[in-house]
Amino acid sequence: MAASHSDAGPETTTDSEDAVSLRDVRKTYYLGEPVHALDGVSLSIHRGSYTAVMGPSGSGKSTLLNLIGCLDTASEGQVFVNGKEVSALSERDRTRVRGDEIGFVFQTFNLMPKLTAAENVALPLVFQGVSRSKRKSHAESVLDEVGLGDRTGHRPNELSGGQRQRVAIARALVTDPAIILADEPTGNLDSETGRQIMGLFQRLHDEGNTILMVTHERHIAEHAERVIHVLDGTIERIEEIESPRRVEIEAF
Amino acid sequence: MEFLESVRLSWRAIRSHKLRSVLTTLGIIIGVGAVITFVTLGASLQADILGQVGAERTPNVYVWSGPEGQNAGPGAGAQPVFTERDLTELRNVAGVSAVVPRGIVPTAAVSSGGDTVAQRQVIATSPASFDSATFVSGRAFEQGEREVVLNEQAARLFESQATVGDEVTLRLASGESADAEVVGLLNSSSGGGPFEGFDSQPLVFVPTDPFYDTTIESPATGETQRVYPTVTVVANDFGAVAEVQESVRAYLADESDAASLAPGDYEFSVRTDQDLVDQLEELLDTLTNFVTGIAVISLVVGSIGIANIMLVSVTERTREIGIMKAVGAQNRDVLQLFLLEAVMLGVLGAVAGTPVGVLGAYAAAEYIGLSLVFPLEWFAIAVGVGVLVGVLAGLYPAWNAARTDPIDALRYE
Ligand SMILES: Nc1ncnc2c1ncn2[C@@H]1O[C@H](COP(=O)(O)OP(=O)(O)OP(=O)(O)O)[C@@H](O)[C@H]1O
Ligand SMILES: [Mg+2]
Numbered sequence: 001m002a003a004s005h006s007d008a009g010p011e012t013t014t015d016s017e018d019a020v021s022l023r024d025v026r027k028t029y030y031l032g033e034p035v036h037a038l039d040g041v042s043l044s045i046h047r048g049s050y051t052a053v054m055g056p057s058g059s060g061k062s063t064l065l066n067l068i069g070c071l072d073t074a075s076e077g078q079v080f081v082n083g084k085e086v087s088a089l090s091e092r093d094r095t096r097v098r099g100d101e102i103g104f105v106f107q108t109f110n111l112m113p114k115l116t117a118a119e120n121v122a123l124p125l126v127f128q129g130v131s132r133s134k135r136k137s138h139a140e141s142v143l144d145e146v147g148l149g150d151r152t153g154h155r156p157n158e159l160s161g162g163q164r165q166r167v168a169i170a171r172a173l174v175t176d177p178a179i180i181l182a183d184e185p186t187g188n189l190d191s192e193t194g195r196q197i198m199g200l201f202q203r204l205h206d207e208g209n210t211i212l213m214v215t216h217e218r219h220i221a222e223h224a225e226r227v228i229h230v231l232d233g234t235i236e237r238i239e240e241i242e243s244p245r246r247v248e249i250e251a252f
Numbered sequence: 253m254e255f256l257e258s259v260r261l262s263w264r265a266i267r268s269h270k271l272r273s274v275l276t277t278l279g280i281i282i283g284v285g286a287v288i289t290f291v292t293l294g295a296s297l298q299a300d301i302l303g304q305v306g307a308e309r310t311p312n313v314y315v316w317s318g319p320e321g322q323n324a325g326p327g328a329g330a331q332p333v334f335t336e337r338d339l340t341e342l343r344n345v346a347g348v349s350a351v352v353p354r355g356i357v358p359t360a361a362v363s364s365g366g367d368t369v370a371q372r373q374v375i376a377t378s379p380a381s382f383d384s385a386t387f388v389s390g391r392a393f394e395q396g397e398r399e400v401v402l403n404e405q406a407a408r409l410f411e412s413q414a415t416v417g418d419e420v421t422l423r424l425a426s427g428e429s430a431d432a433e434v435v436g437l438l439n440s441s442s443g444g445g446p447f448e449g450f451d452s453q454p455l456v457f458v459p460t461d462p463f464y465d466t467t468i469e470s471p472a473t474g475e476t477q478r479v480y481p482t483v484t485v486v487a488n489d490f491g492a493v494a495e496v497q498e499s500v501r502a503y504l505a506d507e508s509d510a511a512s513l514a515p516g517d518y519e520f521s522v523r524t525d526q527d528l529v530d531q532l533e534e535l536l537d538t539l540t541n542f543v544t545g546i547a548v549i550s551l552v553v554g555s556i557g558i559a560n561i562m563l564v565s566v567t568e569r570t571r572e573i574g575i576m577k578a579v580g581a582q583n584r585d586v587l588q589l590f591l592l593e594a595v596m597l598g599v600l601g602a603v604a605g606t607p608v609g610v611l612g613a614y615a616a617a618e619y620i621g622l623s624l625v626f627p628l629e630w631f632a633i634a635v636g637v638g639v640l641v642g643v644l645a646g647l648y649p650a651w652n653a654a655r656t657d658p659i660d661a662l663r664y665e
Contacts, residue, residue, distance in 0.1 A: 071578060072659045092582060098658075099580015110575045110662060114268050124579040126261075127253050171579065 018080065019179050019210040020045040020068050025077035027063050027233075037063040038074070039233035045212060047178075050205045050244070052221035053214045055230035061214045062107065062183055064230065068212065069181050070098040082178065099124055103172030105182035107214075109164045111156040111171075117143060117163075118152035121170045128175065142170045146200060162193035169197065173204070180204060182213040186220050198223050199247035219245070253585040262592040265565070273597060276561045279554030280601020280638050281608055286547035287634045288609025293616055294540030295627040301532065311487040313497050314446055314523045315504070317514045326446040326528060330481035331518065333510040335470045337477060341508070342485055345499045347492035352381040353480040354447055355464045358425035362409075362456060364418050364434075369409040374400070374422060374456040375448070376464035381457075381484065382438070390416035390436030396461045398432040404440040406454035422458070430463065446528050447482050471512045479513070493524050548637075554601065555641035562594050562649035573653050574661025583654040590650035591643065598642020602635040609634070 020043075027038040037060045045051055053061050066072040067079050070086055079086045082101055086094060098104075111120045122139035130138070140152050146166040156164055165188055172180060185201070186194035202223065205211055213224065221227045222245045229236040266273045318329040334353065342351045355376040362371045379392040382401065393399035400420055407414040414420065418434045440452060448455060458464075460478060468479040487496040504510055504520045514520070523531075566573070573586055610626075617624050 066659055069578075071662070095577065095580060095582050098578065104578060106578075106662070110571070110578065112572055112575055114264065123576070126257055127576070127580040127582065127585055129254060132257070175580075 017046055018044045019047045019049070019082060020212070021080045022067075023078040023080075025067065025074045025079055027060070027067065027072070028075045036233045038067070040077075041233070041235055042077075043228070043235065045210065047210055048205075048208050049226065050201070050211045050224045051213070052224035052227045053212065053230060054216070054218070054221050054227055055236070059230045060233040061230055063233075065104075065181050065183050065212065065214055068179075069102055069104045070094045071104070099127055100175060101177055101179060103175060103177035103180045105165075105168050105172045105180070105185050107183040107187060109156070109168040111164060111167055113156055116153050116155055117148060117159065117167045117170075120156070120167055121174050124171065124175045139170070139174060142174050143167070145173075146170045147196070161188045162190065165189055165193075165197065169200065177209075179210045179212070182211070184214055184216065186215065186217070194220065195247055198245075202247055223247070253581070253588065255588075258585070258588045258592050259596075262589055262596055265569075265589075265593055266596060269565075272561060276557050276597050277601040277604065279557035280551070280598055280641065281554075281605040283547065283551030283554040283641075284602045284605030284634045284638045285608035285612055286550050287544060287637070288606060288631060289612035289616065290543040290547045291540065291627055291630040291634075292610070292613035292624060293622070294536070294543060295630075296613070296617055296622045296625045298533070298536045298540070299625040300622050301536065302529065310525050311490050311493050312525050313485040313487065313493065313500055314482070314525075314528065315485060315500060315520065316447075316482040317510060317518045317520050320517045320519045326521070326523065327482045331514065332466050332468070332479040332481045333513040333518075334480045334483045335468065335472075335477045335509040335513070336479075337470045337473055337475075338504075338509050339480075339483065341503060342483070342500060345485075345496060345503060347488050347496045347499070348485055349488045350380040350486040352378050352484040352486065353460060353478075354381070354482045354484065355460060355466060355478070355480045357422075357458065357463050359422055360425055361423040362406075363421040363423065364410045364414045365412045367410045367412065368423075371406075371409075371454070371456060374458050374463070376458050376460045378460060380486070382436070386438050388437045388439045390434070393435050393457070393459045395459045397459060398430070398462070399435040399459065400432045401436040401438060401457040402434060403438040403455045405452055406456050407434075407437055409454055422456075422463075432458065432463075446525075447484075468513065470509050472507075472509050479509075497522055497524055551637060551641060555598075555645040558594055558597055558642060558645035559649065561597075562590060562646050563652070565593070566590065566649045566653040569653075570656060570661045570664040573656050574658050574664065577656070577658035578662060586656075587650050587654040590653045591646045594646020594650065595639060595642040598639045598645070599635075601642075602638025605638065606631060606635060 022041050022043040025038055025041045026036065029035040029037060041064065053064065055061050067074055068081060070081065073087050081097055084097065089097065112123065115123065118136065118139045121143055122135040125135045125138065140149070143149055143152055146169055148163060148166055148170065151159060151163060156167070159167065165185065169185065186197055189197065198220065201211055201213065215221050222241055225241055225244055227239040227241060229239065314326050316327045316330040317333050332355065339351050339353055342348060357374045357376050359371050359374050361368050379394060382392040388404060393401050402414055414434055416434055416437060420432055420434055422430045422432065424430060464478055466479055467476050469475070470477045485496060485500055487493045501520065501522050504522070510520070576586060613624060
């Protein structure tokens with residue numbers, strides 16, 4: 001863990017067991033009258049845990065994920081990622097956290113349309129300065145893991161929705177991040193492909209990664225150890241899943 | 253991010269919008285090409301004209317009287333004001349080796365061997381105006397003899413090529429005719445000096461006596477004398493030129509017949525060879541700069557094209573910028589990508605524009621009949637400006653792209 005703030009006061013320190021922790025976080029958009037997308041959220045996510053976030057549309061799930069993913073900053077309160085307070089970081093360091101410590105799977109994939117699957121997956125490595133040949137072999141092996149070993153040269157528009165989703169997941173995994181954030185990773189998938197993605201997440205969780213996943217679907221959420229129910233920008237309740245669903249591990 | 257990787261990604265972005273990139277580059281190609289064409293033509297023209305003027309300077313001082321404030325060529329607007337008495341006085345000035353008068357005898361035509369060609373004027377001068385080295389054959393005419401000297405261009409006017417010994421008949425503007433013998437042919441490259449202009453036109457020279465009959469009563473002596481519009485004063489050597497120029501000026505200013513004969517608003521021009529060359533050079537420089545200026549404007553237009561395309565490109569790829577930043581691209585990576593793209597378009601345009609410009613200059617020079625002189629330093633300048641234009645035009649859009657907030661960029665539709 002680099003760059004910790006040694007001068008931070010007691011209320012800004014965080015349990016080193018926590019991969020992510022939020023202290024009374026608010027995110028307000030001012031469009032005429034203020035919209036409280038998040039309205040006082042406090043939360044701790046332990047290292048190596050598997051958490052799902054549920055809630056109705058517009059309740060603030062994506063906003064929460066974006067704050068944790070260092071894509072956005074809170075209006076009030078503090079967000080800690082791997083012990084670092086995000087709003088105290090320089091833009092440069094925030095970008096570094098985003099690139100090195102977090103893997104983000106977007107609801108809308110967000111793939112580069114003109115790059116091939118392998119190039120898309122390798123993109124985060126480009127900005128880390130990894131050499132071309134290493135990038136290529138690494139990206140191909142991750143694509144292989146998500147079952148797309150035979151589609152490395154395809155562009156996003158030459159792939160099915162589920163395949164694109166898997167490319168997006170592969171890109172999130174390629175930097176080997178400690179924290180994986182996924183916004184509706186199965187939203188666009190048929191139940192079989194969704195099951196396969198859950199299998200992949202289960203393996204990542206078993207390997208010790210921290211996973212935070214937004215979903216609409218109860219049966220998807222039940223793969224996690226914990227479900228956070230969000231309503232109108234606040235945490236309504238936190239539900240512990242006694243025995244999370246398991247997927248029969250199989251190759252794609 | 254590695255520089256080479258940036259180059260690769262930027263190059264891809266350029267290639268994925270082929271038509272747009274080509275059109276953008278075209279602006280720079282035309283700009284750089286135009287600058288190179290015009291600058292090359294300017295340099296070639298300058299070299300050509302100054303070459304005709306002659307690499308070797310003569311210790312001559314050219315004297316004429318023309319309308320005040322007019323900065324035209326030698327002899328422009330000259331009135332016949334220099335009397336024989338003035339010539340004699342000028343010959344006595346210290347450092348002067350010869351004084352050569354020059355007058356115009358208006359003619360209608362010149363005939364030789366039964367062939368008549370139109371010729372508006374012949375030039376009356378003294379034998380001292382010829383340099384023996386410039387004769388292809390024959391010699392200078394002698395004063396008081398019915399003899400003419402032609403340059404090769406004039407000799408070629410006649411079907412049977414006038415040669416030394418031929419008889420020619422000058423049909424004067426007054427309607428009279430005068431016969432004379434051709435005694436000398438001047439080579440085609442020796443022009444008639446600055447008063448005749450430097451282009452190679454046919455020239456016919458005759459001795460002032462007996463052909464030149466413009467006369468006036470000398471205010472100083474009261475005698476009726478020949479009077480000339482232009483005079484060449486030859487100094488003993490180059491060292492004497494400046495002094496002779498001063499003395500000639502001083503003489504003309506007060507004692508001369510010319511001073512009293514010249515119209516009130518006329519002034520004397522007393523120019524050395526070098527003065528004339530300098531003036532010509534200055535004129536050509538002005539011309540070249542003017543045309544180059546126009547070409548530079550097209551470069552600027554080209555740069556606005558690049559800036560415009562880059563701005564469109566940034567807007568269009570807002571989402572891609574968002575994605576790159578979301579997966580760890582630093583501001584400077586994005587800046588580098590977009591700046592490189594602009595620079596590559598600039599370099600591409602400059603590199604492609606150079607041969608286009610050279611080709612343009614070549615075609616134009618061929619058409620005009622100039623031999624090309626390449627001002628290589630200008631090539632470097634044109635290419636440099638092309639690249640600079642790329643950087644400047646790309647700077648703002650690239651900076652804009654780099655500043656884009658990732659979350660806003662990802663939301664951009
Ligand atoms: N950029 C923005 N400007 C203004 N309001 C915003 C902006 N982004 C989100 N909001 C508002 O914040 C609230 C929470 O949005 P958010 O995207 O977090 O919802 P969500 O829970 O992810 O919904 P869904 O399940 O539909 O994806 C919404 O009411 C939305 O209108
Ligand atoms: Mg959402």
